[in-house]
Amino acid sequence: MTRLHRDASAPVVAVRGVRKTYRLGAHTVPALQGVDLAVLAGEMVALTGPSGSGKSTLLNLCGLIDVPDAGEVRLQGQPVHLLDETSRTLLRRDGLGFVFQSFNLVPVMTVTDNVDYPLFLAGVPAAERRRRVAEALERVGLAEHAAHRPDALSGGQRQRVAIARALIKRPALVIADEPTASLDSHTADQVLDLMRERCHAEGAAFVIATHDDRLTRRCDRIVRLLDGEITGAEQPAQEPQRSAA
Template identity: 55%
Template structure:
């Protein structure tokens, strides 16, 4: 039996602001299965972004446990977390987070450079994923020469070029018009299923959630 990609058990996260301690997550249980296209839905302040940061190993938990593909990673040091993010995770952001002085090709290639993938293999992987997201003819353009939908396609390509185990996405359709948002959601879902990648997406957008395999509802730091 295969392990869930993500398995959180009673995860707790606190932040200190001045003399006050804020409980952002208050005993979260969550399982994300392989190839699942899942959304976390909830109002602002419900804990969605904190939960994404925990799952993406950007923040560390204060209590409970986090297992990734069956491995307990709750106590890993920062170097080990960085290695997992580089090799096994991709990230997609609301504001794209593309490097403005780099071409589309170079933005997508960057995660492969960090992983020391040989040049010929890098070029083949980037060319293939750009074809999959419909941007073959845009490889030499800079981000400011693209529409919002095209920039998000670049961000998707960058996240998926290394065929990661998991993609974390934070409000990926928030800045897109309805038609573009629908195409972006369908693209992410189809590529995730094809590549065997699971998606965990924080969103307020019903255009996103109606396409998801699983929807988790958050309120006041817990999943209901």
């Protein structure tokens, strides 16, 4: 199975009773201990907690980068935790988007080519790719930078390119790992507003690992982890009204 048959009634991603341990030398480290989580379409969920709490492991399971030792992972109602590595890779390529702290743009490619690349890999016809890329860059406010390379852009602009690239495939799920950690406050505010707008407009589910309070205040739900367990889930506090100046 390399493509999902969408079940509109199911969460976009759901993990049930997942456990994961890692070996460090002679030691076994429990990263996740029976975690349950479900994320709906159009929902933006922040995973928070100290380093070593299990955020990255849970993110990797949701993003099909890793598999649990026990429990199950479902995407749009379909079990995916038992798929082989090739099938998981194809599902990641065709159905998931990723946004990283370090942007992960290809430096020798233009903005257009970076955003186009996932569509090229998926075999989308050239004319449709051009149309979709132009629309995506317009939505993130970078149409005038289409011919630039990443090193000509600011950090916030690079993250906007990364968001456009993540959403170009119209994925059901976007995985984001500390997407604002390298941005200043003003730039982070702009990027976060864009992520929230696109999450709701595209109907994608966002799962975001973060230490950034600016980000958690814009999410629909905050899930807190400690020592591999979920210790609580809550709605964020009301975002303070920012001055228009």
